[in-house]
Amino acid sequence: MKKKYLDIYHELVMEIREGNFKAGERLPSEHELGSRYETSRETIRKALHLLAQNGYIQKVRGKGSIVLDLDKYEFPVSGLTSFKELTHHSGQTIRTKVHELYQLESDGKLAELLDNTNNAPIWRLVRSREIDGEKVILDKDYIREDIVPGLTKEVCENSLYEYIETKLELVIGYAKKEIVVETVTKEDRELLDVEEHDQMVVIRSFVFLEDTTLFQFTESRHRPDKFRFVDFARRSK
Numbered sequence: 001m002k003k004k005y006l007d008i009y010h011e012l013v014m015e016i017r018e019g020n021f022k023a024g025e026r027l028p029s030e031h032e033l034g035s036r037y038e039t040s041r042e043t044i045r046k047a048l049h050l051l052a053q054n055g056y057i058q059k060v061r062g063k064g065s066i067v068l069d070l071d072k073y074e075f076p077v078s079g080l081t082s083f084k085e086l087t088h089h090s091g092q093t094i095r096t097k098v099h100e101l102y103q104l105e106s107d108g109k110l111a112e113l114l115d116n117t118n119n120a121p122i123w124r125l126v127r128s129r130e131i132d133g134e135k136v137i138l139d140k141d142y143i144r145e146d147i148v149p150g151l152t153k154e155v156c157e158n159s160l161y162e163y164i165e166t167k168l169e170l171v172i173g174y175a176k177k178e179i180v181v182e183t184v185t186k187e188d189r190e191l192l193d194v195e196e197h198d199q200m201v202v203i204r205s206f207v208f209l210e211d212t213t214l215f216q217f218t219e220s221r222h223r224p225d226k227f228r229f230v231d232f233a234r235r236s237k
Contacts, residue, residue, distance in 0.1 A: 005046035008037050012047065016056050016067055017132075027057060027065040083129055083137070083159075093132050098153045099191060100126035103145060110142065115214045120146035125156055128191045131226070135192045138221040147215040173210035179203050181224070188221060197223055 015021055028036065033044045048065055051057045057065040083096065103121040104110060110122050122142050129137035141160075143151070148164060155163045164170050182202050184194050194200075200221045207216040 003046075004037075004039055005043045005050070008033070008039070008044065008047040009050045012051060013054075013056060016051075021067045023067055025067050026063060027067065029064060083139075095130040096157045097128050097130065097135075098125070098156050099128060100124060101151060101153055101156060104142075113217055114142060114144055116144055118146065120144055123148065123151055125151070125160075126191075127156060134223075134226070136223040136226045138188060138192050140219045140221075142217045144215045147209070147213065171210035173208050173212070175205045175207045177203055177205045182221075192221075192223065194223060197225065199224060201227065 106119045125141040203220045
């Protein structure tokens with residue numbers, strides 16, 4: 001049975017996204033929302049907690065729940081999270097489209113890139129990511145076939161990491177990342193809605209299994225007006 005707080009959450013998300021509650025405005029109080037939805041304050045708190053967790057509001061002491069600017073999606077720099085996981089419970093309409101999926105011979109450059117000493121074939125995977133009708137991310141992956149066999153279009157449009165962890169029962173450990181800003185390419189213009197932008201934020205990642213085996217290299221290209229790249233740092237002495 002679907003929980004009521006989820007219905008309330010999704011209705012509030014829709015109102016925020018449609019502009020009924022604008023950035024900087026305060027949501028109705030817990031008491032007002034409880035009366036509106038004829039439910040308990042505990043149920044309202046669960047819905048508000050989910051809104052805060054997914055970046056729609058910020059709870060401010062003495063002011064209540066303040067609506068945040070949704071023009072940019074938060075993208076964690078240091079995390080290792082799939083696109084499906086990032087957009088889960090977001091209330092946004094998302095779609096992944098596979099443009100290319102085929103195997104390459106592991107030549108010298110590719111073998112070196114992925115530490116592929118046995119020269120196993122390499123998957124080339126190109127996907128665009130659409131959020132609320134706009135194609136704003138282009139992911140280009142090179143993946144070792146000897147570690148990740150059996151890829152299909154359906155698997156890659158759903159969740160590559162879910163397939164690796166659930167079907168193949170492998171443990172993804174960590175990634176090394178580089179973030180740069182580069183000029184929009186012809187491929188970007190063909191596969192994304194780049195509009196008037198002439199630069200892209202590019203994240204290049206080397207992804208390793210828990211046993212330190214390198215299995216994936218990813219180039220993820222983001223339209224810069226749609227994302228803020230966030231991290232959490234703790235000072236140590």
